[in-house]
Amino acid sequence: VQLVESGGGLVQPGGSLRLSCAASGFTFKYYYMSWVRQAPGKGLEWVSTINGIGSPTWYADSVKGRFTISRDNAKNTAYLQMTSLKSEDTALYYCATSGPGRVDGGSRGQGTQVTVSS
Numbered sequence: 001v002q003l004v005e006s007g008g009g010l011v012q013p014g015g016s017l018r019l020s021c022a023a024s025g026f027t028f029k030y031y032y033m034s035w036v037r038q039a040p041g042k043g044l045e046w047v048s049t050i051n052g053i054g055s056p057t058w059y060a061d062s063v064k065g066r067f068t069i070s071r072d073n074a075k076n077t078a079y080l081q082m083t084s085l086k087s088e089d090t091a092l093y094y095c096a097t098s099g100p101g102r103v104d105g106g107s108r109g110q111g112t113q114v115t116v117s118s
Helices: none
Strands: 002-006 009-011 017-024 033-038 044-050 057-059 067-072 077-082 091-096 112-116
Touching: 002 091, 017 033, 017 091, 017 112, 033 067, 033 077, 044 067, 044 077, 044 091, 057 067, 077 091
Parallel strands: 009 112
Antiparallel strands: 002 017, 017 077, 033 044, 033 091, 044 057, 067 077, 091 112
């Protein structure tokens, strides 16, 4: 299993970013895909999960209405579109094969850094 995140960077508050997660080594369409994050000095926080076929989706209350998870099973890629970013969204973002609400279990990538700052 290999998961490679990309798309992170420095963005101003209120800005947007789209993260990507390229997956390989397993049958992508059969797995939940999740995003979890870790802010400096804090533990892992579950952000969002999408079912294998693209629906349903689940979101943490802290990102609901601002983030959108999606996937393209033809490209073995998951995405996280982030809008209206806040300083508290600053974290290392990982994609993972864990289920809804989970921060453990499954496999996780190496992460991509998102920094929200003016």
